[in-house]
Amino acid sequence: MIELLPDISIKLDHILSGLPQLMPELVLAATFLSSIGSGLFVDHRWRHGTFTITLAGIILAGTFSVLQLVAPTASGALFGTMSIDDFGRYIRILTGAISLLFVLFVHGNSEFKAHPKKTADLYSILIAVQIGLNLMGMATSWLMVFVAVEMVSIGSYLMVGYLAREPLQAEASMKYVLFGSVCSAVMLYGLSFLYGFTGNLDFTSPEHIQGLIDTGPLLVGAVLLFVFAGLGFKLSFVPFHFWTPDVYQGAPTPVTAFLSTVPKIAGIALLARILYAWPADSYAYQHLHTLILLSAVATMLLGNLAALAQTNIKRMMAYSSIGHTGFLMMAVLAYSTGEYTILLFYLTVYGLMNMGVFMLADYIEARTGAVDVEGYRGLGKVLPLACICFVVLLVSLTGLPPTAGFVAKILVFSAVFNQWQHTGEIGMIVLLIVGALTTVVSLFYYFKVPLNAFLRKRERASEIAALPSSIVGVALLITTAVLLLGIFPGWLIGLF
Numbered sequence: 001m002i003e004l005l006p007d008i009s010i011k012l013d014h015i016l017s018g019l020p021q022l023m024p025e026l027v028l029a030a031t032f033l034s035s036i037g038s039g040l041f042v043d044h045r046w047r048h049g050t051f052t053i054t055l056a057g058i059i060l061a062g063t064f065s066v067l068q069l070v071a072p073t074a075s076g077a078l079f080g081t082m083s084i085d086d087f088g089r090y091i092r093i094l095t096g097a098i099s100l101l102f103v104l105f106v107h108g109n110s111e112f113k114a115h116p117k118k119t120a121d122l123y124s125i126l127i128a129v130q131i132g133l134n135l136m137g138m139a140t141s142w143l144m145v146f147v148a149v150e151m152v153s154i155g156s157y158l159m160v161g162y163l164a165r166e167p168l169q170a171e172a173s174m175k176y177v178l179f180g181s182v183c184s185a186v187m188l189y190g191l192s193f194l195y196g197f198t199g200n201l202d203f204t205s206p207e208h209i210q211g212l213i214d215t216g217p218l219l220v221g222a223v224l225l226f227v228f229a230g231l232g233f234k235l236s237f238v239p240f241h242f243w244t245p246d247v248y249q250g251a252p253t254p255v256t257a258f259l260s261t262v263p264k265i266a267g268i269a270l271l272a273r274i275l276y277a278w279p280a281d282s283y284a285y286q287h288l289h290t291l292i293l294l295s296a297v298a299t300m301l302l303g304n305l306a307a308l309a310q311t312n313i314k315r316m317m318a319y320s321s322i323g324h325t326g327f328l329m330m331a332v333l334a335y336s337t338g339e340y341t342i343l344l345f346y347l348t349v350y351g352l353m354n355m356g357v358f359m360l361a362d363y364i365e366a367r368t369g370a371v372d373v374e375g376y377r378g379l380g381k382v383l384p385l386a387c388i389c390f391v392v393l394l395v396s397l398t399g400l401p402p403t404a405g406f407v408a409k410i411l412v413f414s415a416v417f418n419q420w421q422h423t424g425e426i427g428m429i430v431l432l433i434v435g436a437l438t439t440v441v442s443l444f445y446y447f448k449v450p451l452n453a454f455l456r457k458r459e460r461a462s463e464i465a466a467l468p469s470s471i472v473g474v475a476l477l478i479t480t481a482v483l484l485l486g487i488f489p490g491w492l493i494g495l496f
Contacts, residue, residue, distance in 0.1 A: 021084045024061040031057025032127040039120030054123040062096040081141035091137030091269045105254040108470040129155035136266040142201045160251045172250025179243040187230025193223040204277040217283040234267040238298040248318035257358030260321040293427045299326030304438040334415035341496045346408040356478035360390040373448045378458035387453045389479040394446040404485035
């Protein structure tokens with residue numbers, strides 16, 4: 001025991017020296033504990049107590065993340081299981097910003113206000129999920145990857161079933177848990193093989209890379225497919241997308257907005273970090289590159305074509321989200337180490353657009369009861385501000401000027417085209433063609449909303465007042481940001 005004391009002392013010193021780099025996560029951990037205490041002892045006296053603590057904690061954690069961007073060099077923490085570089089810090093800021101929008105969304109949601117559970121526990125779950133998202137964006141160890149993915153997954157299961165009162169909601173939660181558990185088990189099985197092949201869990205280390213090189217290509221390909229299943233669950237790309245439409249439709253709208261946005265941002269960042277940690281001429285890189293390329297093509301096609309047949313707004317946006325996942329994967333293939341501007345720009349714009357659309361869909365449903373496209377008939381005259389913002393965000397999701405979505409897609413297309421010029425890879429051309437075609441296809445189902453809202457009349461005239469709403473106010477700010485970033489994209493690009 002005495003012989004181990006020096007080793008324990010060295011490890012403690014290492015942990016303590018890395019704590020300043022983990023200040024955002026420490027702040028979130030303190031916020032998590034405070035929110036639980038507030039839910040138990042404060043909310044019955046001051047009903048906004050947990051909301052205020054959660055809001056303050058996310059803002060404070062984001063402030064520390066911004067301050068860390070001035071750090072001169074990248075550094076690791078927790079024995080090299082994470083790389084706290086600029087890319088990871090930007091992802092941390094982005095996930096924090098979207099989580100902040102989620103808190104505001106929940107606070108203004110009538111369904112959560114009316115439910116006996118209230119929102120205190122949901123805020124605590126959110127903070128735990130955000131810690132997992134931060135770890136996903138910075139992980140360089142398979143062990144940390146699995147821990148982070150499970151933190152996000154377990155919290156997401158609880159979010160989906162938080163308000164379960166109807167069979168559809170209970171079914172959505174059950175499907176999510178069962179499918180997620182299977183994918184996690186398959187991923188863990190694949191990680192055990194990776195450790196057996198390399199004797200190392202750090203996927204950026206030379207020993208790990210050499211171990212993969214020394215392993216047969218067929219074995220590496222099969223094992224990466226297992227790991228791909230776990231990441232596919234969080235990103236909901238084909239063929240791991242089956243749970244998405246039912247879960248998105250059955251979950252509370254704020255939760256649907258969150259699940260379709262933030263886990264994808266962190267998951268895409270993790271996927272990019274894994275892919276570009278390996279040499280381009282290695283079997284591991286080539287197998288993973290091929291898996292991403294094939295899945296991106298299939299995901300864009302299936303997501304957008306399936307969305308054409310949907311009439312339920314949330315279900316249509318679920319398939320739209322699947323289609324955008326394919327586009328995000330295309331952005332990963334266009335990304336290269338140290339040149340993450342385009343990827344971060346697209347992730348930021350996608351996060352804003354998606355959250356704004358679901359906020360407006362929730363507001364319109366609360367005011368009119370409309371859940372299907374047909375229910376939007378004539379609402380352009382009744383709820384003009386909400387419908388105009390809705391249409392602008394859908395135009396941005398399509399990728400039309402003068403919105404930020406147009407700029408984001410142009411940047412990705414340009415980067416993929418440059419990759420094809422340098423490598424001559426036929427897969428890049430396939431991505432460009434499929435991306436362009438599915439962008440055109442998306443116009444047809446997105447156009448259903450303005451078609452009904454502004455060009456068709458309501459069959460039954462009803463008195464619907466456009467009451468002031470904090471959700472519409474936030475959505476208006478998001479819409480304004482999307483338009484401004486479409487006209488002045490340099491404002492955001494210059495920050496990266």
